[in-house]
């Protein structure tokens with residue numbers, strides 16, 4: 001356990017640890033699948049914003065009492081079949097689907113978003129970028145709604161910069177689903193400027209109807225420190241959910 005008195009100080013703890021920062025009392029789990037890449041950055045971002053970061057293993061059947069869960073980016077199961085198609089059947093996903101149904105906050109980042117779609121916690125699918133190449137860039141986004149547990153600390157209409165890096169980021173869904181997402185305020189993020197991957201309606205991220213499950217292709221966990229990033233806009237994803245968890249206490 002760290003004796004840090006601020007989230008900044010708490011960020012000096014080693015990656016992968018479970019130290020409680022005591023800054024907020026929130027416990028946020030990050031699931032590691034075989035092939036996950038960004039789990040350590042997600043754990044670090046959680047600590048940096050003042051919550052306890054809890055590493056969760058995909059083959060476990062316990063969410064260890066966490067308040068919220070992040071499915072991180074990467075290449076789970078080597079992207080075989082389709083991105084996220086195998087990870088969706090990991091034992092922990094059964095627990096996660098049940099917990100999400102009960103209102104637990106769940107954030108899927110890139111490969112995590114792909115897994116959430118494969119698990120039908122979010123509608124639609126992610127397909128190969130229309131440019132047929134892996135895209136990696138600082139991406140301008142518009143926050144379309146602050147009415148989710150992961151975007152409470154943003155203003156609707158605000159523009160932010162978050163890293164985008166994927167090969168299969170084209171969001172698709174049938175016309176009826178897209179109309180429902182648009183009509184029910186479930187499009188959470190939209191690409192600003194040239195569409196980087198062919199996503200329908202420039203959609204970069206969506207939420208379920210309840211606003212507790214959010215998936216997006218860009219990577220907020222990489223935009224939390226000025227040393228490595230042109231923006232720290234990613235921090236507010238984590239502060240949003242921490243604030244939400246605190247309202248439940």
Ligand SMILES: NC(=O)CC[C@H](N)C(=O)O
Pocket residue numbers: 072073074075076079083109110111112165166167168169
């Ligand atoms: N950064 C990621 O999570 C990549 C996701 C997936 N492997 C893709 O290339 O689309």
